[in-house]
Amino acid sequence: MTAVAAPALPKRRSLYPGWFYAPAAAVYSVLFLAPTLASLYFSLTRWTLFDATFIGFDNFAQFFREPFLVQGLVNTVIYAVVTSGLKVVVGMLLALMLTSEIIARGYLRSVIFFPVLVSTVGVGITFTVLMHPTQGMINQTLAFLGMAGPGWLVDPRLALFSVALVDVWKGVGLATVIYIAGLVAIPRDYYEAARIDGATKLQNFFYVTLPLSRPATATVITLSFIGGLRTFDLIWAMTKGGPGFASDTIASVIYKQYQAGFYGLSTAGNVVLFILIAVLVVPLTMFLNRKQGHE
Amino acid sequence: MTKTKLFALMGASTLGLMISANAVSAQQSGYLSFLIDNGPQSVAVAEAWVAAYTEKNPDVTIDIEVRPGGGEGDNIVKTRLATGAMADVFFYNSGSLFQAINPTQNLLPVTNEPWQEGVQESFKSVVSAGGEVYGTPFAPAMGGGIFYNRGIYEELGLEIPTTWEEFMANNEKIKAAGKTAVIQTYGETWTSQLFVLADFYNVLAAEPDFAEKFTANEAKFATSPAALRGFEKLQEVYEAGYLNADFGAATYPDGLRMVATGEGAHYPMLTFGIGAIAETLPDNLDDVGFFAQPGDSADSNGLTTWMPDSVYIAKSTSSPDLAKDFVGFIGSPEGCDIRNEAVGATGPYMIAGCELPSDVPPAVSDMLPYFQEGGNNAPALEFLSPVKGPALEQITVEVGSGIRSAADGAALYDEDVRKQAQQLGLAGW
Numbered sequence: 107m108t109a110v111a112a113p114a115l116p117k118r119r120s121l122y123p124g125w126f127y128a129p130a131a132a133v134y135s136v137l138f139l140a141p142t143l144a145s146l147y148f149s150l151t152r153w154t155l156f157d158a159t160f161i162g163f164d165n166f167a168q169f170f171r172e173p174f175l176v177q178g179l180v181n182t183v184i185y186a187v188v189t190s191g192l193k194v195v196v197g198m199l200l201a202l203m204l205t206s207e208i209i210a211r212g213y214l215r216s217v218i219f220f221p222v223l224v225s226t227v228g229v230g231i232t233f234t235v236l237m238h239p240t241q242g243m244i245n246q247t248l249a250f251l252g253m254a255g256p257g258w259l260v261d262p263r264l265a266l267f268s269v270a271l272v273d274v275w276k277g278v279g280l281a282t283v284i285y286i287a288g289l290v291a292i293p294r295d296y297y298e299a300a301r302i303d304g305a306t307k308l309q310n311f312f313y314v315t316l317p318l319s320r321p322a323t324a325t326v327i328t329l330s331f332i333g334g335l336r337t338f339d340l341i342w343a344m345t346k347g348g349p350g351f352a353s354d355t356i357a358s359v360i361y362k363q364y365q366a367g368f369y370g371l372s373t374a375g376n377v378v379l380f381i382l383i384a385v386l387v388v389p390l391t392m393f394l395n396r397k398q399g400h401e
Numbered sequence: 402m403t404k405t406k407l408f409a410l411m412g413a414s415t416l417g418l419m420i421s422a423n424a425v426s427a428q429q430s431g432y433l434s435f436l437i438d439n440g441p442q443s444v445a446v447a448e449a450w451v452a453a454y455t456e457k458n459p460d461v462t463i464d465i466e467v468r469p470g471g472g473e474g475d476n477i478v479k480t481r482l483a484t485g486a487m488a489d490v491f492f493y494n495s496g497s498l499f500q501a502i503n504p505t506q507n508l509l510p511v512t513n514e515p516w517q518e519g520v521q522e523s524f525k526s527v528v529s530a531g532g533e534v535y536g537t538p539f540a541p542a543m544g545g546g547i548f549y550n551r552g553i554y555e556e557l558g559l560e561i562p563t564t565w566e567e568f569m570a571n572n573e574k575i576k577a578a579g580k581t582a583v584i585q586t587y588g589e590t591w592t593s594q595l596f597v598l599a600d601f602y603n604v605l606a607a608e609p610d611f612a613e614k615f616t617a618n619e620a621k622f623a624t625s626p627a628a629l630r631g632f633e634k635l636q637e638v639y640e641a642g643y644l645n646a647d648f649g650a651a652t653y654p655d656g657l658r659m660v661a662t663g664e665g666a667h668y669p670m671l672t673f674g675i676g677a678i679a680e681t682l683p684d685n686l687d688d689v690g691f692f693a694q695p696g697d698s699a700d701s702n703g704l705t706t707w708m709p710d711s712v713y714i715a716k717s718t719s720s721p722d723l724a725k726d727f728v729g730f731i732g733s734p735e736g737c738d739i740r741n742e743a744v745g746a747t748g749p750y751m752i753a754g755c756e757l758p759s760d761v762p763p764a765v766s767d768m769l770p771y772f773q774e775g776g777n778n779a780p781a782l783e784f785l786s787p788v789k790g791p792a793l794e795q796i797t798v799e800v801g802s803g804i805r806s807a808a809d810g811a812a813l814y815d816e817d818v819r820k821q822a823q824q825l826g827l828a829g830w
Contacts (some may be wrong), residue, residue: 115517150822155483156503158825172816174792240647260649261589262804348590349649350799365472366686367479368824 127264149377155371165374172350175375177360179382185270185355186334186386192274193330194323197281202315204282205289215286220280226276230343233272234259259345262352269344269353273337281326288322289315324394331390335383403733414655431461433723436478436488438470442676442722442744443492446540446574449743454730461723471591472791475501482507487715489724492539495527495711500787500825504530507723509714511535516729519753527708527784535588537732540673540740541748543707544768545599545781547659548668548691551763553580560615561692563699567636572643572667581665584644586656590794593801596638596694597793602705602779603696612785618822618829622811630697632807632814635800654681661685669694671707675764676747691764693771702730703777704768708784709751748772790817 149165151158169175204215219227235259236243245255258268296314305313338357341347347354347362354362356379363372435451437443444467451463467486468477471722476499480768481487493499502508511517517525517534528536547568552560557578562568566704572582586592604611607627614620622628638644645651645665654677660668661682668674673690679686693704712731714724730736737755746765749772757765773776783789791815800810822830 152826154503154824155479168820171779173813174795238647238650240650257649260802264800346590348795348798349587349802350795350804352804359432361470362791365476366819366821367475368791 137145145373147373148370154367155369158370161370165371166180166378168371169374169378169380174358176401177351178354178356179378179395181266181353182335182337182355182357182382183386185266185273185337186331187272188267189273189277189334189337190268190327192270193281195327196274196278197285197326198319200278200282200325201285201289202311205286208331215282218282221276222279224276226339229272229276230340233318234344237268258337261348262349264343264352265349272344273334273340276340277330278387281330284326284329285319285322288319292318320394324391327394328387328391332383332387335386336379408529409520410445411416411708413549414521430721431458431459431726433463433490433720434466434488435463435727436466436468436481436491438468438474438492440470440643440677441680442673442785444538445680446740447492447742449739450711450731450736453735453739453791461727463727469737478502482715485717489718489720490656490712492710492712492715495524495536495708496781496784497787497789498783499528499536499711500530501821502533503649504713507716508535508717509724510726511537511714513730514729515657516732518732519733521751521753523780524708524751526684527780528711528713535714537728538709538751539731540714541707542691542709542772543672543705543748544691544704545595545671546669546691546704546768547599548657548670548674548764549690549692550660550663550666551688551690552663553666554678556599558781561690563702565695565697567699568667568695569637569641572638572641574668576641576643580663581645581646581659582655582667583638584659584665584668585638585644585648586651586653587648587798587802588650588652589675590798592653592656592670593635593797594794595671596635596801597615597631597797598781598783599669599694600634600696600705601782602693602777603630603701604699604782605779606696606701615782616788616822616827617812619825621815623808623815629807632797632800632811634694635797636803636807639801661689662700665690672748672764672768675762676744679745679762686762686764689762689764691767701777703779704771705781706772706778707781748812757762776818788822788827790814 112190148158150160150162152161152164153159170333181263200218203332204211204218237245239255239257239260242255242258244258250253259265292315296318297310300314336357337355338361339355339357341358342361345353347358356375360375360379361371363375410756425771435447437447443467447465451465455461455463463796464749468474478491478493479502487507490765493502494745512534516537520534522536524536524538526541528534549561553575554561557572557574559571560567562571575582604627608614608625609622611620611625613630620628622632645659647655651659653674656665656670657678658669658681659665659673661678662685675686675689678689682737693702695702712728714721714728720722732752734752734756737752741758744763748765748768749757757769761769770776796805796814797816799805802808805813819830
């Protein structure tokens, strides 16, 4: 009864008619394509929500003319590189530790993952309190040890990196989990072979673990890099882009333009962000995935 | 037993019927929503008004809705107006921010309403657009200047400064005594603008036509020496090392607490802070005094004033008559009395017949002479020009914490206002 149909099945492109896609396509068009196209149009206008005047590429010219908007762009890239870089390194180290035979492994795994589950804004506010230059717990501890702590969030040279560190603290759990999955998927045979060849622990890591966990690395980099480029909530909760414009990223700049009522300008900023992400991430993923294909 | 139960049931259901009937009639003829910001003072006074009004008109229900202040609040107000979902009656700034919400299209004019006769012309001018008046004062007028701790002044034998030089000399003495001379609270960025904004009386004293020229794109902060002074003053207090150690992270409530309790001597702020001090530190209210931000010459010492925020009626309201009646109540002497009782007196009212109580706190009595006959005052720039750049508070944080020089900051601000002027469609930009 069941064996009859299978061999006789003719070669067909699909069992289902194409219009089965229609509902999904409709939802996608209404909720994604239409707003995207509309925003492309509005980015070329001076828009008050009440009416829009077409002004060509003036918004984009404005966006790149202002010093703090350009700084926001630079900060965004710095932030993305720093956070994704640290997440790769720290995530890998934590995953190595948590896949080895250590005490309370399950407990430690949940501890590392816990910050991922907490609300970003809550984390931001908590760390803002901890990083207060005079009354914060971090600097008070440093003062107790006889060191003068820096103004984590009020020193313009440090603010962006302080936020990036908190981002890593909060997000490294996810990177660790991805790496743990990647590490346990490496067959034990490789390690046995390496041991027979007399490989040291360090050689084990650099010649077996690291190359074979490349898919995990690619995932971690892509996810955290995109996340870093469009980061907003943590920055807004901790510094609002301050002091001055020192920790502005492109997303916080866009939000401030929107808040000020420059709807056209902020839409133009979103188009810039969209292009920036595409320009940086598409080649990055192609690069990471091509290497993987050659394994 | 069963009978009483039955009666009770009948009573209850009749009551229920009455209540629901009332509710229905209230929704049709007497329901208003009232949107205010979430400052404790606004909430307290709005609740007092609503309680008094609904006591007089039991068939009216007024729901108070609360929104955040600052830029986020601007956002909510603009978005709700644009989508036609604004509350019937709402509270918002007057002056340049009022011009940015497209009043002629979104608001209900109240030019010829009876209560407007008692409202001062100077206030009407900052809530008018296209020849119509749209607003009613929500609060008394304010001054922008410097709160000082009277205890420190007494202890060190200091005089109220009338020039910037005297002010800096006072600061030097306060610093020498081991105290914080100037409090700044850049943890809330809007508070960083005061040295620049409250200097405007001095700008006008030097260049009486600055506001018109500024609106017409002819005068600039960076190229007008008088206007640049505000930015320079901000830089000077930072460079002299007068600021509190945590100026970068402290918040507005911190600043009020510090000046009230004597942790610091001077705090540049708007006088509405008096209400907040009265609320949170009533015991220290008498320790706080106030003076106008000094200029470079003692001959022209005067106060930069802020018009009060305003109450508006949305054009989308479904019960315009009730909304007008309620707003008229707020703008009446009775409304002022209720306000005085709820949050205390913080400054002179813009409504005829509104009296201040006899026992005002010292910071208020320090401010009143500037408003009275022979006193010197001038409105802040935002009431003379619709142009106000949104990034001023970030720029003043930079200048006030040594990240950017005064001249650079002023030039950057001139760039910033261009966007606002273009967005408003002003001529000459």
